Amino acid sequence: VFFSDHWRNIEPERLSRYEEIFQFRPDQEPILDGLELFSGCHVLDFGCGPGFLAEEIAERLTALQGSVTAVDLNKEFIARATQRAADLKLENIHYQHTADGMVPLPDNSVDRVLCKNVLEYVPQLQTQLAEYLRVIKPGGRVLIIDSDWGFVLVEPWGKSVTDAFFDAAGAAFKEPMIGRRLSGALAESGFTDVRVSISAGADLTGRGIGVLKNMASYILQFGTMPEDRVTALLSDLEAAVADGQYLFVLPQFYVSAIKAR
Numbered sequence: 001v002f003f004s005d006h007w008r009n010i011e012p013e014r015l016s017r018y019e020e021i022f023q024f025r026p027d028q029e030p031i032l033d034g035l036e037l038f039s040g041c042h043v044l045d046f047g048c049g050p051g052f053l054a055e056e057i058a059e060r061l062t063a064l065q066g067s068v069t070a071v072d073l074n075k076e077f078i079a080r081a082t083q084r085a086a087d088l089k090l091e092n093i094h095y096q097h098t099a100d101g102m103v104p105l106p107d108n109s110v111d112r113v114l115c116k117n118v119l120e121y122v123p124q125l126q127t128q129l130a131e132y133l134r135v136i137k138p139g140g141r142v143l144i145i146d147s148d149w150g151f152v153l154v155e156p157w158g159k160s161v162t163d164a165f166f167d168a169a170g171a172a173f174k175e176p177m178i179g180r181r182l183s184g185a186l187a188e189s190g191f192t193d194v195r196v197s198i199s200a201g202a203d204l205t206g207r208g209i210g211v212l213k214n215m216a217s218y219i220l221q222f223g224t225m226p227e228d229r230v231t232a233l234l235s236d237l238e239a240a241v242a243d244g245q246y247l248f249v250l251p252q253f254y255v256s257a258i259k260a261r
C-alpha cells in the first residue's frame, strides 16, 4: 500500500530531504509547551521520523530525569537516530522500530504521546488511537499535530491548480484531510477534554518547496498528472520565490486530549 510503503522504503534523495525538512526549529517551541513536560515525565513520540524533535524533548528532560521512547515504521530513520543519540551521549532516549503501529510498551506506562504528521498515513485511525489510549497513564495526554491537504495555500498556483495538485497526490495518504477529523476521532475513541488550535505560518522564502517536491514525486509515480505539467508547476514556484510572488501556507492542527482517570 503506497501510503505505508513509501515510508518503509525511502530512497536516499528523499531521506536527505526529510533530514532537512524535519530539523528542530525554534518555531516548534509551541509543541514543547503543549507537552507540559514535568519531572520524571515519560514521552512517547510515535512516528518520530529522523528523530530531531524526540531528541530535543530528551535533551530538555535530561535535567528532569524524564525519558523518551521514539518509534517509527522506517528502520533507517531508527538506525540513524539511534546512532546520533549515542554520539550525543543522550541516555534517556530509546528508539524502536514498529512494523504494525503497535507500541512496544506496557499498558498505562507513558505520560505523554506525541504524534506529529503521522496519522494521515496510518491504515486504521481508530486502532492507532486505541493503542495510544492503552499506553497512556490515566490523566496523561496525547498531542497530535497534523496538516489537512484540503486546507493549503500555494501561490502563484491559485486554488484550482493547488486543489488539482493535491488531488493528484492523494493516494500518498490514507487520510489526506486528517486535520479536520482528529477532534471527532479522539472523542470517538474515548479520550476526554479534546482541544483544537490551528497554527499557520507563511513561507515566503521557498523553505516549503521540499514538501511540494515530495508530492510531485508521488504524482509522477501515480501518473495522475502529465510530467511536463508537474515540472512547469515546480519551476513556477522557483521563479515566484525570486520575484516575490511565492506564498505557501500549510496550517497545522494541534489537537490534544486526556485519558480519563
Ligand SMILES: C[S@@+](CC[C@H](N)C(=O)[O-])C[C@H]1O[C@@H](n2cnc3c(N)ncnc32)[C@H](O)[C@@H]1O
Residues within 6 Å of the ligand: 004, 007, 008, 022, 046, 047, 048, 049, 050, 051, 052, 053, 071, 072, 073, 074, 077, 098, 100, 101, 115, 116, 117, 118, 121, 122, 123
Ligand atoms: C511526515 S513524517 C513526520 C516525522 C516526525 N514526526 C516529525 O514531524 O519530524 C511521518 C513519519 O511517520 C512514519 N509513519 C508512517 N506510517 C507509520 C505507521 N503506521 N507507524 C509508525 N510510523 C509511521 C514515517 O515513517 C515517518 O517517519
